[in-house]
Amino acid sequence: MFITASSDTGITNTTSWKVVLPFYGYAAVAFLVATILLLLSVNDIAKHYIHPHALAVTHIMALGWGTMIILGASHQLVPVLIEEKLYSNQLATASFILAASGIPLLAYGFYVSDMGWPAKWGGRFVILAIIAYLLNLGGSMAKSKRKNVHAVFIFTAAVWLLVTASVGLMLVYNFTYPLLPQSSLAYLSLHAHLGIVGWFLLLVTGVGSRLIPMFLISKYNNTRRLWWIYGLINIGLLSFIFIYLFVNERALLMFPLLAVATAIALFGNFCYKSYRQRIRNKVDEQILVSLLSVLMMLLPIIFLLVIIGLLTLSPEENTRLVISYGFIIFFGWITAMILGMTFKTLPFIVWNKVYHYLAGKGKTPNPKDLFSATVFKWMGAAYISGFILFTTGVLLQLSVFLQLSVVLLLITSFLYTWNVLKLLMHKPRI
Amino acid sequence: MLTNNNTNCAAALAGLQNVLDPEIGLNIVDLGLVYKIDFDEPEKKVYCTMTLTTQFCPMGESITWAVMESLKTSFPGYEIVLELTFDPPWGHGMITERGRKFLNER
Numbered sequence: 001m002f003i004t005a006s007s008d009t010g011i012t013n014t015t016s017w018k019v020v021l022p023f024y025g026y027a028a029v030a031f032l033v034a035t036i037l038l039l040l041s042v043n044d045i046a047k048h049y050i051h052p053h054a055l056a057v058t059h060i061m062a063l064g065w066g067t068m069i070i071l072g073a074s075h076q077l078v079p080v081l082i083e084e085k086l087y088s089n090q091l092a093t094a095s096f097i098l099a100a101s102g103i104p105l106l107a108y109g110f111y112v113s114d115m116g117w118p119a120k121w122g123g124r125f126v127i128l129a130i131i132a133y134l135l136n137l138g139g140s141m142a143k144s145k146r147k148n149v150h151a152v153f154i155f156t157a158a159v160w161l162l163v164t165a166s167v168g169l170m171l172v173y174n175f176t177y178p179l180l181p182q183s184s185l186a187y188l189s190l191h192a193h194l195g196i197v198g199w200f201l202l203l204v205t206g207v208g209s210r211l212i213p214m215f216l217i218s219k220y221n222n223t224r225r226l227w228w229i230y231g232l233i234n235i236g237l238l239s240f241i242f243i244y245l246f247v248n249e250r251a252l253l254m255f256p257l258l259a260v261a262t263a264i265a266l267f268g269n270f271c272y273k274s275y276r277q278r279i280r281n282k283v284d285e286q287i288l289v290s291l292l293s294v295l296m297m298l299l300p301i302i303f304l305l306v307i308i309g310l311l312t313l314s315p316e317e318n319t320r321l322v323i324s325y326g327f328i329i330f331f332g333w334i335t336a337m338i339l340g341m342t343f344k345t346l347p348f349i350v351w352n353k354v355y356h357y358l359a360g361k362g363k364t365p366n367p368k369d370l371f372s373a374t375v376f377k378w379m380g381a382a383y384i385s386g387f388i389l390f391t392t393g394v395l396l397q398l399s400v401f402l403q404l405s406v407v408l409l410l411i412t413s414f415l416y417t418w419n420v421l422k423l424l425m426h427k428p429r430i
Numbered sequence: 431m432l433t434n435n436n437t438n439c440a441a442a443l444a445g446l447q448n449v450l451d452p453e454i455g456l457n458i459v460d461l462g463l464v465y466k467i468d469f470d471e472p473e474k475k476v477y478c479t480m481t482l483t484t485q486f487c488p489m490g491e492s493i494t495w496a497v498m499e500s501l502k503t504s505f506p507g508y509e510i511v512l513e514l515t516f517d518p519p520w521g522h523g524m525i526t527e528r529g530r531k532f533l534n535e536r
Contacts, residue, residue, distance in 0.1 A: 014488045079486040214484075217454065217533065219522055279522055280454070281534030348488060351452055356492050367452050 015075050015085075017353040019092045021424060023072020024346055026100055027338070028413075028420040030064025035413040037111070039406040046394050046402055049323050050185060056111035061330040062195060063126060064103045067161070069338050070203060071095060071133060073345055074154060078140055081150045081210060087139030091132045099129035115175035123169035130162045149226045153206020156234065160198025167191045190244050196329055197237050197260060201297075204337060205229055205267045208294070212271050215287050215344060216278035225270055232263035251312045261301045268294055284368070289340030289380060296333040300325055324394045331409065332387055339383060339416065343371055350423045358428060370426050371419045379415035382408045432466040438505075439467050442476065445504040449496045452489055456532055458497070462524025465515065476505050479513045481520045 034057050038045065041053035048054065075092045079085055086092065102125025109119025137155055144151070168191050171184040180187065209226050212218075236259030243252045271294050275283070283291075303325040310318055347367035355364045386408030393401030433439035446464060447457045458464060458480070466479040478501060482490045494512060501510045525533070 014486065014491065076488060080484055080488065083485045085486075215453070217522065279525070279530065279533050348453065352488060352492055357495065364452075366455065 014352070015079060015092070016089055017349050019086075019089050019096075020072050020076050020349055021353075022096050022100075023068050023075070024342065024349075024420060025424060026096070027065050027069035027072070028417040030060050030068060030103070031335075032413045032417050034060040034065060035406070035410040039410050042402050042406045043399070046323065046397075048319055049326055050188070052110055052113035054323075056107045058326065058330060059110055060103070060107050061334070063099070064107070066200060066330070066334045066338065068099060068103075069342065070200075071099065071129075073341070074203075074207070075136075076345065076349060077207060077211070078137065078151070078154065081148065081154070081207075082141055082144040083146045084140055084144035087136050087143065091136040091139075095129045095132040095136065097129075098125045098132060102126040102129060109172070115172050119172050120169070123165065123172050127162070127165045127169060130158065130165055134158050134162060149223055149230065150206050150210045153202055153209075153226075153230060156230070157199050157203035157206065160194060160202060160237070164191060164195040164199055167194060190241065192326075193240060194237070196300075197233060197240075200329075200334060201260070201264075202230070202233050205233070205263070208290070208337075209267070209270055211341075211344075212287070212290065212294075213274040213278075216274055216283065217280040218274040218278045220270075220274045220277040222270060222273070225266055229263045229266050229270075232259045232266070236260040236263065250308065253308050257301070257304055257308060264297045264301060268297070284344075285373075285376065285380070286340045286344040290337055290344070293333055293336035293340060296328070296336055299328045299332060303328060320395055320397070324391050327390060327394065331390070335383070335387075339379065339412075342416070342420065343368075343376060346420065346423055347371060350426055354426055354428050365429055371423050375415050375419050375422075379412055379419070382415065383412040386412055433468060435469040435471075438469045438476075441504055442467050442478070442501060445500040446497065449493065449500050451483070451493065454533070456525075456529055458493060460526045460529030460532065462526060462529070463493075463520060473509075474507060475509045475511060476501050477511045477513065479515055481515055481518075483520050485516050485519075 037053065037057050037060070041051070041057070044051045045054040045057065049058075075086060102122045104122070105118040106122030106126060109115060109122060134155075137158055141147075141151055141155060167187070170179055171187055171191060174180045174184045174187075206226075209229075213220055236256040239259065240253065240256035243249070243256065271291060275291065303321060307318065307321050307325060310321070347370045350370055351364075351367040358364055386405045389401045389405035389408065392398065393405055443459050443464070446459050449458045450456065451458060451461055451463075454461065461483075463482065464478065464480045466477075468477040469475070470477070478497065480494075480497065482493065487493070494514065498510055498512060501508075501512075
């Protein structure tokens with residue numbers, strides 16, 4: 001590729017910031033809303049996970065927070081992974097508009113416990129958003145000459161997301177029309193694990209296995225191990241679906257759990273080896289928080305082992321353990337990962353937007369200088385304290401811990417949003 | 431580093447030392463992104479061949495823009511022709527000793 005002074009640099013391979021930034025802004029607002037709702041309903045949510053407010057908060061966290069930021073970041077990262085331009089910016093925008101409209105409708109339906117038109121239209125919009133995303137991914141990959149394991153992880157994860165959302169919409173309909181043999185509540189665990197394992201886990205391991213070595217400038221690479229992780233997660237999930245739907249033997253659930261736990265252990269070891277073989281000695285706080293989130297993947301596995309173990313002994317479900325399990329996934333693992341990765345990816349997107357044509361014309365700030373490191377540290381401290389207090393509060397039914405933890409989590413989301421806004425509104429300093 | 435004019439190349443590299451990879455904080459010369467700088471004095475042209483750490487590097491446009499600006503500043507009145515190549519692709523082995531020291535390789 002030749003570039004001359006009379007032309008633009010000609011490298012317009014990266015996805016436009018106009019496509020990506022709305023996802024980040026939306027996710028920050030969703031996180032703030034989820035923590036406000038958690039603060040307002042903490043006593044109800046700590047008692048039972050099927051409470052309407054718990055379902056609303058869970059869906060805001062899973063879709064508005066986790067999924068929206070992953071969709072935004074992946075529109076930026078997919079071209080890097082597959083070495084091809086994003087197929088369509090219009091499809092990406094359509095995906096954002098559809099998801100951004102659907103998520104509040106769905107959350108409202110749950111919050112007021114009305115599975116009428118808002119929840120149904122919300123679900124439909126979310127499914128259309130995922131279809132737009134899948135078409136964009138498929139179109140981009142079809143153009144790419146290079147097929148790699150990371151791209152396969154992302155595409156498969158997006159397919160699982162579509163399956164999760166479709167099952168979710170079926171469950172919403174099942175409240176008003178009897179579509180399924182049992183009540184919707186009987187399928188909640190299936191729906192939740194399709195999303196947690198199929199979408200979040202598969203995507204995080206696929207993208208993380210590329211980003212973590214890249215940011216550490218690590219010499220470590222092991223594609224064969226990544227294929228094993230991919231296989232174990234999918235086998236675990238497929239066997240879980242089969243056992244859940246067709247075999248009424250809870251002890252057998254240990255098999256998919258073992259497969260997924262092995263995949264997580266392999267991924268943890270992959271990250272550790274990347275860390276050990278890094279060229280860059282200094283590891284910044286954003287990467288450390290992301291590595292912490294990899295460690296946090298082990299917590300739900302431990303909880304699940306205990307939950308399944310107890311279920312095999314007695315059919316009575318331990319509600320406190322189940323609530324803690326869900327909280328550890330959405331407010332623990334997924335949130336820790338996003339808190340770290342946001343300030344590793346967003347500053348570069350904003351830097352590119354603001355300083356693209358100013359590079360080389362004077363001293364530009366570093367991307368990491370575009371947000372407040374102090375606020376980031378306070379956010380991290382509030383988050384870790386809030387997370388530990390909430391989990392302990394639920395397990396030991398300590399109301400004071402719960403009240404304090406939700407305030408700390410609200411502070412976390414406020415500081416996060418403040419730093420994201422600071423980035424989004426950055427003006428050139430040159 | 432390949433060149434047909436050592437004196438001019440040194441001047442070009444001195445300027446390019448100020449072009450940093452924003453993520454790593456290391457300049458593109460020590461990162462090993464610049465492969466070749468040739469000069470055509472009669473035609474007043476500078477030919478620079480370089481790469482990026484990955485073909486679809488999100489910072490690629492900014493880096494190449496900064497390279498053009500740097501070479502224009504170092505050689506006023508020259509036409510700058512920048513060739514972006516991924517053959518050979520960039521690898522860790524291309525980081526210079528000074529670059530490795532900067533990154534504190536253990």
